[in-house]
Amino acid sequence: MAEALTAEPACDRNVTLSQAAIGCDLEVTDLEGPACRELREIGFCEQMRLRKLTNGRNLVCAVCGTRLALSRELAKQVRVAPVA
Amino acid sequence: MSSGDAEQPLPKVALVGHPNVGKTTLFNQLTGARKKVGNYPGVTVEKVSATLFTPHGHEFELVDLPGSYSLTPNSPDEAVTRDVLLGDFEGEARPSLVICVVDASSLERHLYFALQVMDLGLPVVLALNQVDRAEEVGIRLNRQVLADLLEIPVVACQATSGKGVVQLKQAMRFPMPPPPIRKWKAPGLVESQLAQLTKDLRELEVSRPEVHAIHLLADSSYRVEQQPYLPLMAQIKAREAAAACIKKGMAPEDAIQKERFLTIRRACRAATHDAGPHRESLSDKLDKYVLHPVLGWVFFAAIMFLIFWSIFRFASYPMDFVENLVTAAQNLVATPMPDGDLEDLIVEGIIGGVGSVLIFLPQIALLFLFIGLLEGSGYMARAAFLMDKIMGRAGLTGKSFLPLLSGYACAIPGVMATRTINSAKERLLTILILPWMSCSARLPVYLLLIPLLVAGTFAQTMMMFLLYALGTGGALFAAWLLGKRIGRAEPPPHFLIELPPYRLPDLGYVGRHVLDRSLAFLKKAGTVILGISILLWALAAFPKAPSGSEAEQFSYSLMGRLGEAIAPAVAPLGWDGRLGTAMLTSFAAREVFVSSMAISYAIDEDEAGDDEDVRRKLREKITAAKRSDGSPLYTPLVIFSLLVFYVYALQCLPTTVVVHRETQSWAWAVGQLAGMSVFAYVAAFIVFQLGRLLGYT
Missing domain, CATH: 1.10.287 (Helix Hairpins)
Structure with missing residues (x-):
């Protein structure tokens, strides 16, 4: 019970942003796919830190103090790892 | 000073930055110009400029360029920014100085664009906006370190409060700072x-x-x-x-x-102290409900219902005032003037025709007020987020919903706002379906006809809701059909949007926006609608019936003859010749339908001494209208068929002109006009004939 109350989101290593758990503080490790230039320009560049806020068809992330919504297809192009 | 000197263009300063960074607010602070401030990315889609004097007495032209995330454009409006800055935009001189506005609370995201701007060989001043917000979230920023690293002037400011505006003006001085040296070195x-x-x-x-x-x-x-x-x-x-x-x-x-x-990254490490992990803000908390898959829709529907309900509920007081003004103006002219054509032209043709449309100004102002409040609060981007799933089924993305929502106010800014859509095919589809979003010019028609169909504010609001849903549903259905015909976008359009923080709308800006739009409506009433009203009056007044009887005048007039000619074509819709004429005469501007009806029904009845308001009067006359066999003409089925026609018909020539400009094709613009007209006719036909089959009259 105590474990449940204090449970942190399970933030796996080396997953895509669409697979990452909600509430995790993450760092972008790599971008792969046709939209990576656009993703970098809006804020999802390598080493950028973010927190995943919601899941779903479109998911919301807090990046550098700004909330960005992106489709799951785009989120699959962003590889992330938990912040050390 | 010689006249040649006087013709020298002013040195130009360009204001650039990400969408929603506060660029437009800063523009207004610097110039005092009154311009609309929206809160969703891409509100600046036109060139906006103003002159300003610096504290040193220099005069500049300040140009507010479309918001861009980078100089590698993803949409047509971003391409405008790139081309102007490169000096490659036809008819636009290259700026002498660029003010690059960045968000101090999100510096790392914004500096990429700033660095691209610094590679243009132009003098650059960096405006660090939102410094107060950065401090609130715990970001400490050393402006001087940043200025030394980038070797450009850096000014801290807070556009919303005017902080730093004087310093920014002081930075615009001769000689201009030297263009920055490139800060990176490739392999x-x-x-x-x-x-x-x-x-x-x-x-x-x-x-x-x-x-x-x-x-x-x-x-x-x-x-x-x-x-x-x-x-x-x-x-x-x-x-x-x-x-x-x-x-x-x-x-x-x-x-x-x-x-x-x-x-x-090097610059940010040296100049900023990170605030640490993301802290949940009020916007995050609100978004849990507003973006919720179920509650979000409840909230969205409630907002839409509130808007339509308010249009019916609160507009009646100012409308009564406008109605009284129109009647007073008619009496003022009619009393001293002898009866005759001139008196009739002024009282019925001009004041009656224009007045019948003018009465709807308060409701149109209310609609613009609500849309302004939604934009100013940051809700618009959330609406786009919610709508993405539905739009996806029609082959569009939530990004298309922002221009479509603007289309509820007026199709023209909506068509122009499609410049923020990056996929060319998605943009074309959005432009083609946009006029089906019920714009404010349809309101006069709806507001005249809905009370004839249902009574009570709640029922009338629901009917209005239904008409807007019919328009929106039809638009999405058309997008689905057209998408198959013109082919899906390659690569498929994806959804990527910034959700700005919620904030209290700036009532001053929203008020000025409502005023601008209301004045634009008044201008239209004073030009296009006035012209058409005079023409309509002449069509109804000439040629004169030989007997001189007013009862015979309408059928003898050109309008009456036109009505007779068109009657067989509109009979399958349940309409008579007068309605057919009103439909034809409102081809260029749909709100003329009301003037046309007012003039057509005013001409054959004695109006002298009648001080009832125009709208109620017209409704009474419509209710009393009979077919030649004595049965009532305006049955609920006929009115519904009329409403459906006006939901789907384009009937706005300025929209066709703008669609041609934006698509660079008369084929798309004329095809849209023809397609929507045929669709409207067929939809009204189906409603009337199906209604009759079901036993309605």
Whole structure:
């Protein structure tokens, strides 16, 4: 019970942003796919830190103090790892 | 000063930055100009400029360029920013100075664009906006360190409160700061190709060879797509340079982007103290409900219902006032003037015709007020987020919903707002379906007819809701159909949008926006609608019936004859000749339907001494209208058929002109007009004939 109350989101290593758990503080490790230039320009560049806020068809992330919504297809192009 | 000096253009200062960074607010603070401030990305889609005097007495032209995330454009409005800054935009002089506005609370995200701007060979001033917000979230920023690293003037400001505006004006002075030196260095291979390309462009007499060379190597589409101001040979040379890099495993655009990000990271590490992990803000808490898959829709529906309900509930008081003004104006003119054609033209044709449309000004102002409040609060981007799923089924994305929502107010700014959509096919689809979003010009028609169909504010609101849903549903259905015909976008459009923090709308700006739109409506009433009203009056008044009987006048007049001619074509819709005439005469502007009805029904009845308001009077006359067999003409089924026709018909020539301008094609613009007209006719036909089959009259 105590474990449940204090449970942190399970933030796996080396997953895509669409697979990452909600509430995790993450760092972008790599971008792969046709939209990576656009993703970098809006804020999802390598080493950028973010927190995943919601899941779903479109998911919301807090990046550098700004909330960005992106489709799951785009989120699959962003590889992330938990912040050390 | 010689006259030649007086004609010298003012030095130009360009204001650039990400969408929603507060650029437009800063523009207004700097110039005192009154301009609409929205809160969703892409509100600035037109060129906006104003003159300003600096504290040193210098006069500049300040240009507010469309918001951009980068100089590698993803949409037509971002391409405008790039071309103006490169000096490649037809008819636009290159700016002498660029003020690049960045968000101090999100510096790392914004500096990429700033670094691209700094590579343009233009003097740059960095405006660090939202410094108060940065402090609130715990970000400590050393402005001087940043200025030293980037070697450009950096001014801290808070556009909403006017903080730093004077310092920004002081930074605009002669001599201008020198253009910054490039802050990044690409790997040797890319640098050597860059040097060779610069040399080639110089030989080809391309202006600003190094600036264009960097841009050609940093943006693959720029060297492939035809650029009107760049010789083809320059692009061929650039492709050769890029191919030489790619052959050795290094795409030049990726290498340059990587170096720019490394430079940004170094600058941010040196100049800022990070606030640490993300802290949940009020906007995050609100978004849990507003973006919720179920509650979000409840909230969305409630907002829409509240808007329509308010339009019916609160507009009646100012409407009564406008109605009384119109009646007073009619009496004022009619009393001293002898009866005759001139009196009739002024009282019925001009005051009656224009007045019948003018009465709806309060409701149109209310609609613009609500849309302004939604934009100003930050809700618009959330609506786009919610709508993405539905839009996806029609082959669009939530991004298309923002222009479509603007279309509820007026199709023209909506069509222009599609410039923020990056996929060309999605943009075309959005433009083609946009006039089906019920715009404010349809309100006069709806508000005249709905009370004839149902009574009570709640029922009338629901009917209005239904009409808007019919328009929106029809638009999405059309997008689905058209999408199959013109082909799906490749690659498929994706959804990527910034959700700005919620904030209290700036009532001053919203008020000015409502005033601007109301004045535009008044101007339309005073020009287009006035002209058509006079024409309609003449059509109804001439030629004169030989008997001089007013009862015979309408059928003898040109309008009456036109009605007789069109009657067989509109009979399957349940309409008579007068309605057919009203439909035809409102072809250029749909709100003329009301004037047309007012003039057509006013001409054959004695109006002297009647002080009832125009709208109620007209409704009474419509209710009393009979067919030749004595049965009532305006049955609920006929009114519904009329309403459905007006939901779907285009009937707005300015929209057709703007669609031609935006699609660069008369075929799409005229095809849209024809397609929507046929669809409207068929929909009204189905409603009337199906209704009759079901036993309605």
